[in-house]
Amino acid sequence: MSFNFPIRVYYEDTDAGGIVYHANYLKFCERARTEYLRDLGIEQDAYLEHNIAFVVKSMDIDFKIAAKFNEQLLVKTKIVHIKRASVEFEQTIINKNEQLVFSAKVQVACVNTKVMKPSAIPDLILGVLK
């Protein structure tokens, strides 16, 4: 029961080693989390205008098989734990042969961007996530 989001690897994502630059998988995951929330009806720009944003607090990452230029990938996103001011996601990326490219546990906190302090997840979002 995961949310699946496709990613195409463009030149911008690769490096001179001929593979996806490792930090860019984190971008793929963030796009997928954004689309997951959108799919649930949550548009983050509306919250950002009220100084509410979701910020990554910790990640535990395994880079498995390197992806290459032009590959079609799939990001699979699952919520594993919801707390008052944070959410834990499990995200994996697989390639066309269903091989595991990347996997991560991601702790995301809700923060007030004005003071950069933790903030309770708005009820509307909390309700939808549960």
Added chain:
Amino acid sequence: MSFNFPIRVYYEDTDAGGIVYHANYLKFCERARTEYLRDLGIEQDAYLEHNIAFVVKSMDIDFKIAAKFNEQLLVKTKIVHIKRASVEFEQTIINKNEQLVFSAKVQVACVNTKVMKPSAIPDLILGVLK
């Protein structure tokens, strides 16, 4: 009479073609403009807090010789024209053999980030630039 700023090419800057990804030269140029202003005593974060930012309005770019992973480059920055709400820069990037890697004319406008409208360059900055 240009301001010279060194750049090292890291993996993050390259792509699967084995060379610097073209859009990343624009980052190198923006770093150099930032350091140029800092060298003149202008710290942009102070202005950003007052909703004043410099925004690129147009660029005329030639990509000459491709730079590779680990190369040491030099960005040369010159102001060629100053107007009430914009500045024109000429920026070139050369490699260790003094070959031309990149050249650009860059129009930068001063804007109020709250309304995203042109704003007169603050007098303090204008004075320093002239």
Added chain:
Amino acid sequence: MSFNFPIRVYYEDTDAGGIVYHANYLKFCERARTEYLRDLGIEQDAYLEHNIAFVVKSMDIDFKIAAKFNEQLLVKTKIVHIKRASVEFEQTIINKNEQLVFSAKVQVACVNTKVMKPSAIPDLILGVLK
């Protein structure tokens, strides 16, 4: 008669000014050119393996209206000129209100990545582009 490719603005694309970082529009354009070629049946990774790549040689860019986090954009790509070893594209990006966000003329050269020299566009691609 342009090729249209949608782009969503994610956090990764924005900067502290609250808008899309200027260099990232070049990434959007490169994604769109890649998808245009794919739409015509051309997969660039197959060519890259034979050391054939398309490299941007020059760009003439206007940054019009700044795009913001979470905006839905559309990249419109048109080929305006085809030569033996290069192609000229016209690319514009518009927002949901059909306002012009970005426009550029882009000269792309076909190169042999082993020697980084211009190379005639492979006949198969040339035929399809025309």
Added chain:
Amino acid sequence: MSFNFPIRVYYEDTDAGGIVYHANYLKFCERARTEYLRDLGIEQDAYLEHNIAFVVKSMDIDFKIAAKFNEQLLVKTKIVHIKRASVEFEQTIINKNEQLVFSAKVQVACVNTKVMKPSAIPDLILGVLK
């Protein structure tokens, strides 16, 4: 006994939340590891030409205090473990007030980029690292 490398936060590193985009700290760490190796006399481009590269295999990351546009940061890098085909680094990033911004354990493997398989660390590098 760590290797210290300074990083300045530019617009390119930030996002619309007003802080450094989380994935970009991984770039800062990779720059620091590259400079650490260079400081020890190891230039990675020479190895890449022989299809030897260092690839990140896993990371355990804590994002502590958000860094902002224009901040001056310091990346501290330490080798904590060396094996035949991999190295474990400990990397922390601190701000001007010596507050902890970011910390990570990073497993880096030596790979043959032609076959993307683990490869023994070249003796020359191994000797220097120990």
